[in-house]
C-alpha cells in the first residue's frame with residue numbers, strides 16, 4: 750500500500766455480488782516500512798499462512814508475541830527500537846500502524862492475515878484503531894530487552910539523525 754492511497758474496491762467474479770476488498774497491495778511501502786505478501790495455502794477446510802525466518806522475513810525470528818483483547822479506542826506502541834526489526838501481522842481483525850522514520854510518516858491499515866508489515870530498526874510506531882477481537886501478531890528479530898527501546902520521541906529523533914548521517 751502506498752499509505753496515502755485510498756483503499757480500493759473491487760468487484761467479485763460472482764454475478765450480482767459486490768465484494769469490497771480492503772487489502773493493501775503488497776508492494777506498498779512508506780517511511781522505510783513495507784508490506785510483505787506472505788505465502789497462502791488456500792484450502793476449503795481453512796487457509797494457512799507460513800512465516801519462516803530469513804525466507805519470508807529478513808531476520809532470524811527470536812521472539813513472537815501478540816496483542817489481543819485491546820479495548821476499543823486504545824493505542825499501543827509509542828516507541829522505537831535501536832536494533833530490533835519486526836514483522837507485524839493482523840492475525841485476526843484489523844488495526845492501523847503509523848510509522849515514522851524521523852522524516853516521513855506512513856499509515857498502514859492491516860486487515861488480512863497474509864500481509865505483514867516489515868518495520869526496520871529506528872522506526873517510531875503507534876498502533877491503533879483496533880477492531881473488536883483483533884489480534885496483532887509480532888515476529889521479532891531479538892529477545893525482549895528494555896534497553897533496546899526508545900520510549901522518548903526526541904531521543905529517537907536524535908538517534909535516527911545520527912544514524913542517517915553516519
Ligand code: TYD
Pocket residue numbers: 812814816824825826827828893
Ligand atoms: P511494550 O513493548 O511497551 O508494548 P506495546 O508496544 O505493544 O504497547 O510492552 C508492554 C510491557 O510488556 C512492557 O512492560 C514490557 C513488557 N514486555 C515484555 O516483558 N516482553 C516482551 O516481549 C514485550 C513485547 C513486552
